[in-house]
Amino acid sequence: MPVRSRGERQEHRHRHWAIRGTGSFLPEKRVSSEDLSRALGLAPAWIERRTGIRHRHVASADQAASDLAAAAALRALEAGGLEPRDIGLIVVGTSTPDELGPSTACRVQALLGAPNAAAFDVAAACSGFVYGLQAALGWLTLQRGSSPYxxxxxxxxxSRFLDEHDRATSALFGDGAAAAVVGPVPAPYGIGPVTLGSDGSRAGDVLIPAGGSRLPAGPATLASRGHTIHMDATAVRDFITEILPRLVEEATRDAGLKPAxxxxxxxxxPNPRLVTSLADRAGLEPGQMVIAGHEVGNIGAASLPYALDRAVRTRGIAPGELVLLAGFGAGLxxxxTLITWPPA
Structure with missing residues (x-):
C-alpha cells in the first residue's frame, strides 16, 4: 500500500464529499392498504385516509435484509459509474439485520463482491441513513487506502417483525432498501456538517423488546409477541410533529439560510400524510418536500434514501441546489445535513 506524504494526507482531509449515485430496491410482492384494511377488520379506506399510504412491499421468504440492500447498492453503483471493487467502505443502517451478528454490512460486502471494503452496521433506527452518512464522511476524511468512495x-x-393484529404498526411498515455512493467532488459542492442527536430516555416509545441480551428469545417472549414492533403511537406522533420543524429551523439557521x-x-x-401536513409549520411550501412514502409505507432507515433516489430519478436535482436531509426515529x-448538490 502506498504511503501518503503529509501534504497528500492534509489535501485528502480537506476534500469535499457528496452523493455520487443513488439506488433503491423493493420486493416484488405489494400489499394495498385497501386489502390490509379489510384484513384488519377496518373500512377499506381506513389506512390510506389516516396515513396517506397506498401500498407497501413485502419481502419473500428467501429475501433477507442483505439481499435487498445489495440490490439497492448495485443500482447506486451503476448510477455513480462505479464497480463494487471501487468501494472502500460499506455502512448499513438497519433495525432488522439478517442476524444479531455478524453485521448485515458484511453480508452485503460478500453479495456485492467488494473485496476492498470495510463493512459495519449502524443501529439508529429510522435515522440510520443520516448516522451512516456521518460515519462514512469521517472514514473518507481520515481513511488510509486508495479508495475515496x-x-x-x-x-x-x-414484515418479519410485525404483529398482524396490531393495526398501529401493521398499517405503517413495509420492506425495502435504498443506497447512496459518497465520493469526492470539487468545491463548493458537497455534504455540509452532519448534526446528530438522541434521547435514550424515550427508547420505549417504539422498539422490538425481545431477542437481545435483556430479553433473550424463549417461550415467554414468543408467547407475548415480544419479537414484534411495539409502538406508542401518540408519543411517536408528537415526536414527529415537534422534531421535523425543529430540524428544518436548526439546519437553515446554522447555514445562514431561510427555509425558502x-x-x-x-x-x-413514517406517516406521509402527517409529514406533509408539517410543511407550513416548518416554513416550507409543499412542493419543497419530497414525499415518497405513499407507495412504500415506513421503510425505516431506507425511507429517507428511497425518497432521495425517487427525487433524483424523477424530478432531477440541479448542480448547486440545496437539499436538506432530515432523519428521525426510534431511540429516540x-x-x-445540508447538501449542495454536485454536477453529475
Missing part, C-alpha cells in the same frame, strides 16, 4: 445503505425487512432557500427537503416519512434519534 463509500456506500451508505438503509434497509428494513419489517432550500430546493428540496427529504425527510423520513435524529439528524440532519
Amino acid at each position: 463509500a456506500l451508505v445503505i438503509g434497509v428494513e425487512v419489517y 432557500d432550500l430546493a428540496l427537503v427529504v425527510p423520513h416519512q 434519534t435524529w439528524g440532519h
